[in-house]
Amino acid sequence: MLHLAATAPPAAPGDPILNIAIFGVFVAITMIIVFRASRNNKTAADYYAAGRSFTGGQNGSAIAGDYLSAASFLGIVGAIAINGYDGFLYSIGFLVAWVVALLLVAELLRNTGKFTMADVLAFRLKQRPVRIAAAISTLVVCFFYLLAQMAGAGGLVALLLGINDRIGQSVVIAVVGALMILYVLVGGMKGTTWVQIIKAGLLIAGAGVMTIWVLAINGFNLSTLLDAAVEKSGNPAVLAPGLQYGLSDITRLDFLSLGLALVLGTAALPHVLMRFYTVPTAKEARKSVVWAIWLIGIFYLFTLVLGYGASALIGAERIAAAPGGPNSAAPLLAFELGGSVLLGIISAVAFATILAVVAGLTITAAASFSHDIYASVVKKGNPGPGMEVKVARRTVVVIGIVAIIGGIGANGQNVAFLVALAFAVAASANLPTIVYSLFWKKFTTQGALWSMYGGLASAIILISLSPVVSGGEKSMLQGVDFSIFPLSNPGIVSIPLAFFLGWLGSVLDRGTEDIAKQTEMEVRSLTGVGAEKSVAH
Amino acid sequence: MGNDALNVEHSSGQTAAVFRETQESEQFRRLKRKHRSFVLPVTAACLLWYFAYVLLAGYAPDFMATPVFGSVNIGILLGLAQVATTFIVTMVYVSYANKHLDPDAAAIRDRLETKEGVR
Known part of the structure; x- marks a missing residue:
């Protein structure tokens, strides 16, 4: 094994054909499940919330599948x-x-809403x-997160499939985007949920096998x-x-700011919040x-274990020099332990991860546009029969195309900061309003608007003025420097500011x-009176 | 109107009165008190504990590097302790909610839905 690893070319160890084949099996199996699950996608509750018929265990697995992105798996193993x-x-x-x-x-939230965070x-x-x-805040968070995932797909292609030219990578990004559109269009929330459940199972099982393997060696x-x-x-x-x-x-200070965005942003990520509507009760x-x-x-x-295992078995220098840099730690470790087959499985899991996460983001953004903007604001709560789901489906296609174009455009750019930014925006624009409206009687519309727009604007303005955009070695824009805000994470300023604006407003x-x-919201939120029940089919 | 479909049936003043009476009832006030007196301090404690850990990692790296078992140092143990406290808080909350929150919530919900016809 060691010998093999040493003689393998530095780009893409393992067998790209095998990697693609295993991913193909994943796609085929999930497609069958998505098509079977999609038979009952008629109403908005079916399409957005899977008829509210998932169990806590299923939904919890789907949440894990939604949350554990490629950045979590490849990124954290690599960082360690x-x-x-x-x-x-x-x-x-x-x-x-x-x-x-x-x-x-x-x-x-489950007791007081129907489909979206805005409810x-x-x-x-x-x-x-x-x-x-x-x-607006939902769409911004989803867009940043989506762009980061799609651009990450490009890097993953180079690493796992050995495709290094831009055209080849663009084709793979387009294929991932097209698959995602198909899943969400056909399967709605039900299909998306099953993709996430299967992916969570594969990811945790794959990481678990590797963990036991590394521990056994030690x-x-x-x-x-x-x-x-x-x-x-x-x-x-x-x-x-x-x-x-x-x-x-x-x-x-930057890390403190990042930590603040992570712990307060997670509970305000729109695609996480939307998952709570797929179960029948608050319990x-x-x-x-x-x-x-x-x-x-x-x-x-x-x-x-995997991070230190990669460090011990492969070494930080070899990881940093491999294509994909730190992101290659987990794949290289898989190859070191189980050869091409384990690498193929882990590669397929990494692609499945991107697919499942972008599907969740896309259905959330589409639901928000169709339910909040189209049905509630444009049509004032009275869209024609079936129109809301129709608009949501069209939005899925538009978002999918935007994600493909954005992903191809951002491929090779340093956009890793976008995930942290999505958490910071969620923590600044969404969390104060969620907490205030659930826990503070005197909260008003003006407070909500000041807090949401103030949090959103301050997070984005600060990041534009930070070294991640200009003035640093790894900045997105090179050759210009307008970085007057020293931190790469705006949360430490924008989150307290949004809470303050909510109070002041x-x-x-x-x-x-x-x-x-x-009064009604308080009673409903704590007791679940009249909360949306599951749809019986 | 947060919930267009929900609210159609009870925009009447009568339902509003039911909600007001419920909010003022002893059972609901007890439920609200028991809910808030658990979730607010526990959330605050978890966040303080997390930021204490982050600050120690940032400003006391030598303390964190102190070995405890073999090469396992205080930093690794405190990180694992964060995971452990998250698991413990989860389990404690679930048993608290099952025992102290769910019965009152269910009783109020049933009364409003069956007797008052609130949907």
Whole structure:
């Protein structure tokens, strides 16, 4: 095995044909399931919320499948393999965040909404302006996240299929986008959910097998594994924090800002929130989060072992030099352990991951556009029969095409910051309004609008003025420098600002809100009176 | 109107009165108190615990590098402790909700849906 790895060409170890074949099997199986699941996609509740008929366990697995993106798997394993402890530190925020979703958001949201995040935000405030703001923020978050995933697909192609020319990569991005459109168009939320469940199962099983393998090599002793990683890297500092986020006071503050966006943004990601409507009751929504927490937590424990395992068995230098850089750590480790077959499986899982995540984002964005903008604002709550789903389907095609073009355009650009930005926008534009409208009686429409637009605008303006866009070595734009904001993560400014604006806008609001709606929302949110039931077929 | 379809049936003043009476009832106030007195402090505690960990990682890397078992150091243990507390909070909340929140919520829901016809 070692010999093979040493003589294999540096680009794309393993067998690209095998990688594609295994991915093809995944696509074929999920397609059959999606077509079977799509027979009952008639109403909006079927199309957007899968008839609210998934169990907590199924939905929790789908949440894990939606949340654990390629960035989580390849990115975190790579970050630990190269920077050691700081990669692990980064992963913790993604898990702790779920406490906020469990305790403050999931059940109350399930009890007061129907299809989208805007249902909850606009419940007791003035419909039109709040819905429009919530839909804009949903579309922005989904777009950033989608672009990051599609651009990531390009990098993955180079790494796993050995396709290095831009045209070949563009073709693969287009194929991924077209598959995604097909899944979402045909399968709606039901199909998307099944793709995510299957992908979560494959990802966690694949990572689990590799974890046990790595631990077995090290006598099932974490300390032995850490020693091996230190020995290979020749640097004991990989076991302590600091290699990535501890370089200066700026990087420390930057990480604090990122951590804030992660723990407060997760519970306000529109595509996560929408998943809570696919179960019949608030109690099942609670069970969903519990399942998701277990699966996501166990997965991040796996990435700790895999990261240090890659560091010990392959070495940070070889990983950094491979195509795809840090992202190649997990695939290289798979090849080192199980040869072409395991690499093929892991590659297929990585593609399945991108497919499942973009499908979830696309149906969320389409639902928000069709339900919030078209049906509620343009048609004032009275779209013609079947029109809402029709508009949603058309939106899926448009978003899919935009994602393909954006993904091809962003391929090769440094757009990794977009995922962190999506969390920062969610935490700034959405979370304050969600929390205020559920927990603060005196919250008003003006407070919601100031908070949402203020949070959205400040996060985007700060990131445009930061070194990720200009003025740094790895900036998106080279040759210009207008970076006056030193951090790469805007959350530490934009999140408190959005909370402050929500408060200020409310106390300065002279318009009176409907007290009866506030009363109704409070009673409904805690008891589930009249909450949407599952659709019987 | 958060829920167009839901709200059609009970835009009447009568239903609003039902919600107001419910909100003022002893059972609902108890439910709200028990819900908030759990979720708000526990969320705050989890966030404080997380940021304490992040600050230690940022500003006390030498402390975090202190070995405990073999090469397993305080930093790794604290990170694993974050995972453990997340799991524990999850389990404690589920049992708290089953025992202290769900019965009152179900009783109020049933009363409003069957007796008052609220949908």
